[in-house]
Amino acid sequence: MPARLIVVSNRIPSEATPSGGLVVALHEALREKGGIWIGAHPEVGSEEPALIDMGGTQYDKLAFRLTEEDREAYYLGFANSVLWPIAHHRTDLVEINRSFDEGYLRVNRRIAQQMAEVISPEDHIWIHDYHFFPLAEELRSLGVTNRIGFFLHIPFPNITDLDVLPDPPAFARWLAHYDLVGLQTRADVARCLEMFRADPRAEMLPDGAIKFGAQEVSVRSFPIGISAESFARAAQDCAPPPAHELFGDAYVIGVDRLDYSKGLPQRFRAFERYLESYDTGPRASLVQIAPPSRESVRAYQEITADLQQIAGQVNGRFGEVHWAPIRFLHRPVPRDEIAGLLRGARAALVTPLADGMNLVAKEYVAAQDPEDPGVLVLSRFAGAAEDMTEALLVNPHDVDETAAAIRRALTMPLEERQARHTACLKVVEATDTRIWARSFLNRLAACTPALRITGRA
């Protein structure tokens, strides 16, 4: 029987024809190879833990149930109040609570048990993101010897920050149970190797792999991207009316989930500095779309109030009867509309303080009219900056530097805009999600599963 693909991610898409780059890439890989997509599903209740068959024509979708207690401990707790802040250099926001790590391990163990009942020995398993670090170890302890790959969408933590985990040595062990660990950037790979090098249980092999007990794991970067062509098409089809009818001379745009890692207060302050110091430059508005996310986590509640306050202050100071400098939309906006708004913006501000990749940077570039493109202002701390070196790179903590970059973007001559856009577009095309999925899966298929003992290494 040919190898099927088993994908595990925090969410499985509810619609039959999914949209969004990552989801489309996984959907296509599953359609091609057949297999199962396993994840949580908003319509599945929480009564009893089980894998629920969600139907599906070309491949199966199985949803795991989470009790309210599981969700609190595993998802809101350990994943988003411990692992997320650690990966984004915010150890000050970590909430250590025994019930979080117990819940995280309990949910991973249960999913492993349920998976073990539905997988065949030849299947290739691809697990996504920080919700499931221990899943391979749990599967191995049940005797599963399949090829198992893991892709981390967020930054690989600094090794000193890993000491904040309740059980720091577990982290390297969890990763070692995969055959292949995929990270976003070369800098992430360097940090991961640094962790293994410092671990007396690990042996660095000449081919770059790591031997860890009976396990052998390879670590590589697979920079994620978007479906560039379909995003560009959506942007053309949905271009907004000319900017001046809505926003004065021009507008710059920001599109983010509302998250403390995205540098939004610093961005608003930088825009204020632009208005303060450059009153002779083009009059521009900032359109910031930032729908709520993870609102039950405390750190996320405070940031919304902060942003509303800064936007109010800036609008009060610089606004006019018919013009508000900052338009802050704190709600989801349909994808097509976002694509059109990105196309119409003279510049995009993608200025996270830390970010695995940041797909909005790539979406903005794909959405531009190559004849008259806008300019990407990009944080040096977004994974996207490793390859998109022709964007205007800034330190998002430096409000003056970001304000100067906004000015430069809005006054940049056409020829320079075109040259920078061409260079950035090359990166977007080279990292198209289809290429990304294919290169990860080919690399996983090429791994030789090591001789494994059953039980924990």
Ligand code: ADQ
């Ligand atoms: P995120 O932190 O969610 O992803 P990002 O890469 O920017 O961040 O992806 C967000 C996606 O959601 C983009 O496609 C964007 O267009 C869309 N989006 C944002 N705001 C929206 C809104 N208001 N309405 C509708 N859609 C909106 C994590 C990591 C990133 C990594 C990705 C993929 O944190 O670093 O790039 O996974 O690996």
